[in-house]
Amino acid sequence: xxxxxxxxxxxxxxxxxxxxxxxxxxxxxxxxxxxxxxxxxxxxxxxxxxxxxxxxxxxxxxxxxxxxxxxxxxxxxxxxxxxxxxxxxxxxxxxxxxxxxxxxxxxxxxxxxxxxxxxxxxxxxxxxxxxxxxxxxxxxxxxxxxxxxxxxxxxxxxxxxxxxxxxxxxxxxxxxxxxxxxxxxxxxxxxxxxxxxxxxxxxxxxxxxxxxxxxxxxxxxxxxxxxxxxxxxxxxxxxxxxxxxxxxxxxxxxxxxxxxxxxxxxxxxxxxxxxxxxxxxxxxxxxxxxxxxxxxxxxxxxxxxxxxxxxxxxxxxxxxxxxxxxxxxxxxxxxxxxxxxxxxxxxxxxxxxxxxxxxxxxxxxxxxxxxxxxxxxxxxxxxxxxxxxxxxx
Numbered sequence: 001x002x003x004x005x006x007x008x009x010x011x012x013x014x015x016x017x018x019x020x021x022x023x024x025x026x027x028x029x030x031x032x033x034x035x036x037x038x039x040x041x042x043x044x045x046x047x048x049x050x051x052x053x054x055x056x057x058x059x060x061x062x063x064x065x066x067x068x069x070x071x072x073x074x075x076x077x078x079x080x081x082x083x084x085x086x087x088x089x090x091x092x093x094x095x096x097x098x099x100x101x102x103x104x105x106x107x108x109x110x111x112x113x114x115x116x117x118x119x120x121x122x123x124x125x126x127x128x129x130x131x132x133x134x135x136x137x138x139x140x141x142x143x144x145x146x147x148x149x150x151x152x153x154x155x156x157x158x159x160x161x162x163x164x165x166x167x168x169x170x171x172x173x174x175x176x177x178x179x180x181x182x183x184x185x186x187x188x189x190x191x192x193x194x195x196x197x198x199x200x201x202x203x204x205x206x207x208x209x210x211x212x213x214x215x216x217x218x219x220x221x222x223x224x225x226x227x228x229x230x231x232x233x234x235x236x237x238x239x240x241x242x243x244x245x246x247x248x249x250x251x252x253x254x255x256x257x258x259x260x261x262x263x264x265x266x267x268x269x270x271x272x273x274x275x276x277x278x279x280x281x282x283x284x285x286x287x288x289x290x291x292x293x294x295x296x297x298x299x300x301x302x303x304x305x306x307x308x309x310x311x312x313x314x315x316x317x318x319x320x321x322x323x324x325x326x327x328x329x330x331x332x333x334x335x336x337x338x339x340x341x342x343x344x345x346x347x348x349x350x351x352x353x354x355x356x357x358x359x360x361x362x363x364x365x366x367x368x369x370x371x372x373x374x375x376x377x378x379x380x381x382x383x384x385x386x387x388x389x390x391x392x393x
Contacts, residue, residue: 002304004351004384005253007270009277010299010310011246012205012330012360017213018291019239020282021045028210028238034315036207039240043199045282046246047181050199054276055177058268061130062177068128068136069094069120075137087118089140091153094120096160096167099187103156117152127183129175136170176269179258196255197248197273198307204242205314205330213237239289243296243326245314245334248277249307252384267385274300274377296327297334297357298373299366300380305349313337331360339365352383 021029021041031040055061065071073090077083095101104119140147143162150161160167172191174183182195216231250270259265278298281291301308313336318329342350342365353367356376362369370376 002349002351004302004304004386005251006303006305006307007250007252007274007380007384008301008303008307008309009246009248009250009274010297010301010334011278011295012243012297012327012334013246013293013295014243014327015241015281015291015293016289017211017239017241018285018289019237020284020291022238022284026237028240030210031201031203033203034317036317037209038204038206038317039208039210039242039244040204041202041244041282043201045284046202046277046280047197047199049280049282050248050273050276051177051181053280054180054272057272057276058176060176062127062175062181063130063133064125064127066121066123066125068122068126068133069118071133072136072140075133076140079137079141085148088150088152089137089144089147091118091120092147092150092160092162093136093140093167094122095153095158096162096164097122097171097188098164098168099124099126099171099185101156103154115154117154120153124185124187126171126185127178128171129173129178131175132170132173135173136167139166139170174258176259176265180255180269180273193258194254196251196258198251199277200247200309200311202244202246203311203314204240204326205245205333206242206318206320206326208240208242210238210240213239237285243318243330245311245330246277246295247309247311249309251307263385267381270384271377271381274380275373278373294358297331297355297360297363298376299334299338299355299363300353300376301350301367302352302380302384303349304351305345308341308345310334310337310341327359328361331357331363335363335365352380354379 019028023029029040031038069090072093073086076086076089100123101120104116104121105113106116108114146161168188171188178193180196183193185191214236217233219232222228255266313333318326318333320326321329354370355366356370
């Protein structure tokens with residue numbers, strides 16, 4: 001029996017009038033694909049939404065920040081340390097690794113920039129378990145005498161009095177979140193963690209245009225007193241709507257390597273990720289658009305050779321059905337491409353496939369239909385986490 005290596009997740013999901021992911025000009029992100037303009041939602045945006053949902057589900061959290069020293073300062077202040085000493089300690093923590101740093105700048109009364117003593121910002125963001133802040137504060141507690149006698153951190157060349165190896169040991173620490181999503185931190189030896197999750201940019205399966213939403217705001221007193229006309233504020237924002245193809249894959253070998261021999265945790269993390277990726281939605285402009293839709297189709301596949309995205313199914317933009325709607329034609333295009341891919345590659349590397357959906361048409365070429373998301377994921381995990389000897393991991 002072949003060893004499962006990748007768990008692919010394919011999703012077709014319609015999103016109404018919204019702007020879930022903006023660029024630096026507040027415009028809807030787009031991409032030209034197959035000669036037509038599509039709305040795009042970046043992988044970073046959807047991965048962030050997935051990660052937040054995932055962390056709540058497993059009740060395990062990680063923090064990405066340049067302000068680790070300030071976090072330690074707050075922890076120590078909560079423990080009763082004098083504020084000035086807590087700030088010095090936090091600065092020495094942030095300056096205590098191989099990561100270069102700078103001092104925060106603020107604007108003085110004269111409008112000129114001035115350096116904030118002990119307010120250290122690491123040049124690279126650290127990504128650590130949430131518990132790392134407490135561990136670094138504990139380290140400061142151990143060395144309180146040295147910190148009380150130490151000088152403030154006033155320039156980027158100042159040295160920390162804390163043991164570098166102890167600080168970096170905390171920066172190397174990891175939890176389930178980091179083992180799954182990975183970590184890049186080249187400045188600290190041994191801190192990098194290869195990510196087991198790969199997430200694609202989501203894009204509409206069809207051509208679509210960005211729309212401009214003009215809005216105005218009423219001044220309630222002006223309206224009540226009726227002594228003037230016109231709005232208090234006017235503006236415009238960009239939005240779009242469409243049916244998206246979303247894709248992610250989990251490298252099961254990489255996750256096993258990151259975690260070691262811990263099949264229970266592997267299953268917990270993969271299950272939580274599958275649920276989080278399926279159910280999450282970027283939260284931009286949620287109060288004004290409330291685009292909280294469910295997927296039309298969720299298709300999972302377990303492979304022993306390589307991940308296979310079905311994005312090419314939509315290189316030719318899908319046309320709306322005769323009576324409207326892009327969802328059903330998109331599911332059809334995905335199904336046809338999946339069938340063609342299986343014919344091209346053969347099915348001997350495809351160890352399992354199944355699907356479920358809210359209103360998706362029958363798709364027998366995608367495997368057996370599961371009654372719901374829980375059953376879909378549990379069945380996929382039974383196949384994905386089976387050892388070559390046939391025992392469930």
